[in-house]
Amino acid sequence: MRKMWKLFNLIFPSRCPSCNRFTDSLKHAPFCTDCWQSLTHNPDIKRCRTCGIALPSDYSFKCITCIKERPYYKKVYVFGDYDGALKTAINLLKFEKVRRLSIPLGELLASLSLPPVDVFLPVPLSKERLILRGFNQSHLLCHILSREFSIPMEPNILVKPGDIQPQSLLSRAKRLKNPKGAFSVIMSDRKLLPDRVFIVDDVMTTGATINECARVLLRAGVKEVYGAVLARTKSE
Numbered sequence: 154m155r156k157m158w159k160l161f162n163l164i165f166p167s168r169c170p171s172c173n174r175f176t177d178s179l180k181h182a183p184f185c186t187d188c189w190q191s192l193t194h195n196p197d198i199k200r201c202r203t204c205g206i207a208l209p210s211d212y213s214f215k216c217i218t219c220i221k222e223r224p225y226y227k228k229v230y231v232f233g234d235y236d237g238a239l240k241t242a243i244n245l246l247k248f249e250k251v252r253r254l255s256i257p258l259g260e261l262l263a264s265l266s267l268p269p270v271d272v273f274l275p276v277p278l279s280k281e282r283l284i285l286r287g288f289n290q291s292h293l294l295c296h297i298l299s300r301e302f303s304i305p306m307e308p309n310i311l312v313k314p315g316d317i318q319p320q321s322l323l324s325r326a327k328r329l330k331n332p333k334g335a336f337s338v339i340m341s342d343r344k345l346l347p348d349r350v351f352i353v354d355d356v357m358t359t360g361a362t363i364n365e366c367a368r369v370l371l372r373a374g375v376k377e378v379y380g381a382v383l384a385r386t387k388s389e
């Protein structure tokens with residue numbers, strides 16, 4: 154396979170977006186093997202027990218935001234910080250539409266040890282945004298998690314009827330307000346609702362999106378909501 158890839162590179166040279174060397178593997182192209190292997194989950198980073206943000210002190214357990222107001226979700230599991238090669242890979246998937254990166258990125262997320270749940274749910278995109286992007290990156294990651302953990306995914310329980318401005322374009326105050334009322338739960342028979350769910354997303358900034366998803370899911374009758382995200386911004 155490596156020989157084939159080298160040959161492919163001779164014809165269509167592709168360089169690793171992190172170190173600028175030639176790409177040497179199809180598995181996580183365009184990233185080279187060294188850069189991709191540097192993407193590891195570091196359990197020694199002290200993170201908020203609830204929202205997963207990196208904490209400034211080894212003696213803290215929760216961030217100020219979670220202490221002031223407990224989120225609706227129980228805990229968000231974070232693979233890494235939104236930085237370096239991880240940030241580049243997520244942006245290539247999302248904005249440059251390098252869709253194949255969802256497989257190795259999903260496998261990174263699946264390398265976390267997650268508690269057992271009944272179902273994985275992707276953070277939904279509105280129809281308008283789905284048409285613009287062509288795919289929902291959370292859905293693609295969710296698919297890999299579902300395969301790796303042999304737990305079903307259910308993309309139709311949590312929906313986003315109207316569009317709202319992307320979180321990245323808003324100020325922090327607006328970002329926190331923005332998702333209110335943006336999501337709905339569709340389940341005609343409440344008895345069929347799962348008890349424990351994982352909401353899956355690529356990046357978590359303020360946590361307002363996952364919190365709003367958790368709020369509507371709990372209100373609908375789900376008992377416990379967890380989050381799994383590839384990357385957490387270092388500060389809100």
Ligand SMILES: [Zn+2]
Nearest residue numbers: 169172185188
């Ligand atoms: Zn590289």
Ligand SMILES: [Zn+2]
Nearest residue numbers: 201204216219
């Ligand atoms: Zn927190």
